[in-house]
Amino acid sequence: MSDSIVIFDSGLGGVTALMEAVRAMPAEHFIYYGDTAHVPYGPKDAEEIQGYLDQMMAATRPYSPKAVLLACNTATVTSADYLRKKYTIPIVGMEPAVKPAIEHDVDLKRILVLSTEGTGKSARLRRLVEKFDDDRLVDILPLPNLVDFAERLEFDTDAVRYDLETILASYPLEEYGALVLGCTHFIWYRDLFRELLPEHMEILDGNAATVRQLMRKLEGNIKKEGEGKLQMAFTGELSDDTATFLRSRLPQKVKFISLGADND
Secondary structure, three states, X not given: OOOEEEEXXXXXXXHHHHHHHHHHOOOOEEEEEEOXXXXXXXXXXXXXXXXXXXXXXXXHHHHOEEEEEEOOHHHHHHHHHHHHHHOOOOEEOOOOOHHHXXXXXXXXXXXXXXXXXXXXXXXXXXXXXXXXXXXXXXXXXXXXXXXXXXXXXOOOOHHHHHHHHHHHOOOOHHHEEEEEEOOHHHXXXXXXXXXXXXXXXXXXXXXXXXXXXXXXXXXXXXXXXXXXXXXXXXXXXXXXXXXXXXXXXXXXXXXXXXXXXXXX
């Protein structure tokens, strides 16, 4: 397969961005690379993550990528600039939807940004918040366990509910107008957050805006006709349950491949 779009994530979270991209560009060829052998990225340092991303770039080179979407906030804040300096193809990063949340906040209620540990501590997120948060409305809340829950396909268990309810209980949610899902893994929990949060709180994520940015970068180089293809590769073991879950969520037929295999 040539002229593919690579969508990268540390695990299964980026599948939510992949779903958005497939809907927007149904004729495109996508390679999804999930680094499940090293998930989660949140506690890891930047140099380690950059090494994993170099491995991804090498592994996907045979598929002639024309762009890479980092559907991982932690990978974006630690490594997007690093990749752009090293590689010539467009590298599109994922950032929390802080700006849209502030622009929607007409009543000047507070905004709660959920993040991984790595994204929450990053200078890039801090600069993003400082750029738009003139009224100091934004609070950042790292969720250390939710990525692991998602990787185990635990989306609405007692353990997940207890974890989220315990963490959110320390925040006066009636004072907040929006919740930003600052990790693509967290988007799998949108319905649960809707149940746990006050009705007035809006829930935002960055997937749609990021895919629009990807399309702008690919302007004039997006396939308009034909049937798109979707291949997925994971660095860790892919269980039967995970494969079944992915097939049930994705709008196209999925082919699971081994990294570096000739699958044209």
